[in-house]
Amino acid sequence: xxxxxxxxxxxxxxxxxxxxxxxxxxxxxxxxxxxxxxxxxxxxxxxxxxxxxxxxxxxxxxxxxxxxxxxxxxxxxxxxxxxxxxxxxxxxxxxxxxxxxxxxxxxxxxxxxxxxxxxxxxxxxxxxxxxxxxxxxxxxxxxxxxxxxxxxxxxxxxxxxxxxxxxxxxxxxxxxxxxxxxxxxxxxxxxxxxxxxxxxxxxxxxxxxxxxxxxxxxxxxxxxxxxxxxxxxxxxxxxxxxxxxxxxxxxxxxxxxxxxxxxxxxxxxxxxxxxxxxxxxxxxxxxxxxxxxxxxxxxxxxxxxxxxxxxxxxxxxxxxxxxxxxxxxxxxxxxxxxx
Amino acid sequence: xxxxxxxxxxxxxxxxxxxxxxxxxxxxxxxxxxxxxxxxxxxxxxxxxxxxxxxxxxxxxxxxxxxxxxxxxxxxxxxxxxxxxxxxxxxxxxxxxxxxxxxxxxxxxxxxxxxxxxxxxxxxxxxxxxxxxxxxxxxxxxxxxxxxxxxxxxxxxxxxxxxxxxxxxxxxxxxxxxxxxxxxxxxxxxxxxxxxxxxxxxxxxxxxxxxxxxxxxxxxxxxxxxxxxxxxxxxxxxxxxxxxxxxxxxxxxxxxxxxxxxxxxxxxxxxxxxxxxxxxxxxxxxxxxxxxxxxxxxxxxxxxxxxxxxxxxxxxxxxxxxxxxxxxxxxxxxxxxxx
Numbered sequence: 001x002x003x004x005x006x007x008x009x010x011x012x013x014x015x016x017x018x019x020x021x022x023x024x025x026x027x028x029x030x031x032x033x034x035x036x037x038x039x040x041x042x043x044x045x046x047x048x049x050x051x052x053x054x055x056x057x058x059x060x061x062x063x064x065x066x067x068x069x070x071x072x073x074x075x076x077x078x079x080x081x082x083x084x085x086x087x088x089x090x091x092x093x094x095x096x097x098x099x100x101x102x103x104x105x106x107x108x109x110x111x112x113x114x115x116x117x118x119x120x121x122x123x124x125x126x127x128x129x130x131x132x133x134x135x136x137x138x139x140x141x142x143x144x145x146x147x148x149x150x151x152x153x154x155x156x157x158x159x160x161x162x163x164x165x166x167x168x169x170x171x172x173x174x175x176x177x178x179x180x181x182x183x184x185x186x187x188x189x190x191x192x193x194x195x196x197x198x199x200x201x202x203x204x205x206x207x208x209x210x211x212x213x214x215x216x217x218x219x220x221x222x223x224x225x226x227x228x229x230x231x232x233x234x235x236x237x238x239x240x241x242x243x244x245x246x247x248x249x250x251x252x253x254x255x256x257x258x259x260x261x262x263x264x265x266x267x268x269x270x271x272x273x274x275x276x277x278x279x280x281x282x283x284x285x286x287x288x289x290x291x292x293x294x295x296x297x298x299x300x301x302x303x304x305x306x307x308x309x310x311x312x313x314x315x316x317x318x319x320x321x322x323x324x325x326x327x328x329x330x331x332x333x334x335x336x337x338x339x
Numbered sequence: 340x341x342x343x344x345x346x347x348x349x350x351x352x353x354x355x356x357x358x359x360x361x362x363x364x365x366x367x368x369x370x371x372x373x374x375x376x377x378x379x380x381x382x383x384x385x386x387x388x389x390x391x392x393x394x395x396x397x398x399x400x401x402x403x404x405x406x407x408x409x410x411x412x413x414x415x416x417x418x419x420x421x422x423x424x425x426x427x428x429x430x431x432x433x434x435x436x437x438x439x440x441x442x443x444x445x446x447x448x449x450x451x452x453x454x455x456x457x458x459x460x461x462x463x464x465x466x467x468x469x470x471x472x473x474x475x476x477x478x479x480x481x482x483x484x485x486x487x488x489x490x491x492x493x494x495x496x497x498x499x500x501x502x503x504x505x506x507x508x509x510x511x512x513x514x515x516x517x518x519x520x521x522x523x524x525x526x527x528x529x530x531x532x533x534x535x536x537x538x539x540x541x542x543x544x545x546x547x548x549x550x551x552x553x554x555x556x557x558x559x560x561x562x563x564x565x566x567x568x569x570x571x572x573x574x575x576x577x578x579x580x581x582x583x584x585x586x587x588x589x590x591x592x593x594x595x596x597x598x599x600x601x602x603x604x605x606x607x608x609x610x611x612x613x614x615x616x617x618x619x620x621x622x623x624x625x626x627x628x629x630x631x632x633x634x635x636x637x638x639x640x641x642x643x644x645x646x647x648x649x650x651x652x653x654x655x656x657x658x659x660x661x662x663x664x665x666x667x668x669x670x671x672x673x674x675x676x677x678x
Contacts, residue, residue: 027492030499093462097455116436116502123432123462124495130469130488134481142473142481149469153366156463160369163455 008325012060015073016080020059023081023132027124034121038092038109058083058191061213061329065195067322069205076195078136082148083191085129090155090187092122097163098247105238126152133194140201144194147202151190158182165250169258169272176255181214184221189213192326205316212312212326219305219333222298225251226335229286230295235336242282245289248275252301257294264291299335306330347664351399354412355419359398362420362471366463373460377431377448397422397530400552400668404534406661408544415534417475421487422530424468429494429526431461436502437586444577465491472533479540483533486541490529497521504589508597508608515594520553523560528552531665544655551651551665558644558672561637564590565674568625569634574675581621584628587614591640596633603630638674645669 024035036042043049059080066076094100095108096115102108110118133145161179165171192213196206227235228244228251236243244251257268268288271281289295309330313323363374375381382388398419405415433439434447435454441447449457472484500518504510531552535545566574567583567590575582583590596607607627610620628634648669652662 028496028499030503031495093458097458114502117499119432119436119458120495120498120502123465124492124499126462127465127488127491127495131485131492134485134488142484145481145484146470146473149466149473152466153463153470156370156459156466157367159459160367160456160463163453163459164369 008064008321009056009060009329012056012063012080015063015077016056016059016084019077020081020084023085023128026131027121027128030117031121031124034092034109034113034117035088035125037112038088038118038121040104040106044107044112056084057329057332058087058187060325061188061191062195064322064325064329065192065209066199067195068209068316068318068326069196069200069203071195071199075138075199078132078138078141079144079191079194079198082129082132082144083187083194085125085132086148086152086155086190087187089122089126089129090159090183092118092125094159096122097159098249100247102239103237136198138198140198143201144197147190147194147197151186154182154186158184158186166248168250169269171250171255171258173252173256173259176250176252177218180218180221180252184224185214185217188217188220192216208312208316212309212330215305215309215312216330216333219302219309219330222252222302222305223333223335225253226295226298226302229253229289240279242277242279242286245272245285246277246282248272253289253294253298255294256297257289257292260292260294262292264288268292302333302335306333309333347403347660348395348399348668351395351402351419354402354416355395355398355423358416359420359423362424362467365470366460366467369456370460370463373431373448373452373456374427374464376451377427377457377460379443379445383446383451395423396668396671397426397526399664400527400530401534403661403664403668404531404548405538406534407548407655407657407665408535408539408542410534410538414477414538417471417477417480418483418530418533418537421468421471421483422526422533424464424471425487425491425494425529426526428461428465428468429498429522431457431464433498435461436498437588439586441578442576475537477537479537482540483536486529486533486536490525493521493525497523497525505587507589508611510589510594510597512591512595512598515589515591516557519557519560519591523563524553524556527556527559531555547651547655551648551669554644554648554651555669555672558641558648558669561591561641561644562672562674564592565634565637565641568592568628579618581616581618581625584611584624585616585621587611592628592633592637594633595636596628596631599631599633601631603627607631641672641674645672648672 024032027035033046037044040049040051062080062083063073063076066073092109095103096110096118100108101111130145130148133141133148158179162183165179189210193206193210196209229242233240245254257265268285271285277285310327313326363371366374372385376383379388379390401419401422402412402415405412431448434442435449435457439447440450469484469487472480472487497518501522504518528549532545532549535548568581572579584593596604607624610624616624649666652665
């Protein structure tokens, strides 16, 4: 087993991207332009961009998901395309809502095309995923479509919480976990399940795969939340350390630290109550989150989730390559220090 | 036959609203709050509002649609709920994109709850319509879901054009018609078809019903476009005459007038090239649109579409009450002077 990026994820791109681009080509000219830019296929002037290979975690999981119940990668392909559509819908909308101007070292789509076009193209992507599933050559495409629609709604729930939490310093750990389950884990568990649902419909195995995805999704978010405060720019797509604190995002480490009580917690609350944070204050805030236990708690959470995910995988009858792939993906959620 | 609001539309509300509210109650607390306000069920503080009965054109059409192929109103109900979800998704998003602060004499949802919450709740409504159809007790729910998803995508296409056209004074009549088909007619034809698809799946009759809806949708939009310039506030939900011109919306009458050529057309272009329009200049612009033939053309379009819609209905085998209902709805698209 490898602990670098699993082969299945590297290979997924080659299989999924052409199908995804075919799907995107069915969008209207106006929406296609926005999506092609956002996906990194074209620059703002519409010129093709030479793409570097990127890891394709979610579509790769959708292909693995089909293989987990004896299907082929091809069987999982509509699910992989749909999950990519949904993932990128979320980027396009969230960047507008959060006012984020940069993603993956490029200006976000709304900065280039305006908010309305980015939003409209984003909703177009959400619908495109649904259209892809409803046209899938599978006897179980209806069940897969239902999973997709339910996932969308859960993501709206998570995003609704995220918006509400932005103005609050009293968010509880339970609330923050619920948001994480909605925003990140729902999409991840859709990815780990949808290929299998396309092959077999809903079964005990697909339900186990869904739980696996939830654990991995929470681990990924926990890891991302740690990177959002202590990550180096090369780990975070160019964002400076402390970014999430400066942006006022109540991610798990900060929520845990604020709820912990004690002097570090109190000083942190005082700091975060008086935005904006300059670089020095952001560095101090990051230190206080650490001191109040927010970093340790979040890293422990990621480790626990990965362990649970591995247990779920151990309980399934899987080919070695599928099992190895799933475990390798799960371990991508481990905090950096133990990787 | 009556030429007032057809009975079927008055009755539809009583049947559809309880089911719609049940569906809305499955949204997250945060999204429900926005939607309940937007729908007029609750005020901004969350207190229930006594609702006056409102005409329910689109859900009424969905019920009629089921009856048109021998089904019951109950058969069409999931379609009626879905169409209402989609219609209100469009309101919630478009009001943000257009910056419209008032709708139906109330502040729009984004003014009350902020743009992010309105957008997120709007997308939640789009997805809720899909979830409703995927759970419909119908052997043809998959076909109905496909119709719904395709309708959504066509609406994104129309909205994308609308956004792009806002900055242009050289929009052609063909482009403006394409936008109208996307934005309004797609939803209307979904309404006239989805009930029948739930009963029978896709057939020649459902395709005819779809064409009927397209004609009615274009007529409705043409009529609305006329009202958007020459309507009295009581016809336009409180908007002042000339509103669409002041707002810079390139609706059909203005596009036709700008493309017509001649002195009125030229003066109009000069006026619209130098926004904002005050009341006097808006009144003058409205006069010029009329003089350049934009009003006449648009009213003729509405009449032609209603006539074609009636021909389509005449070609179908329908119960008298269904036929009368459909014709009465179509005639709601006629310009005011002949009603």
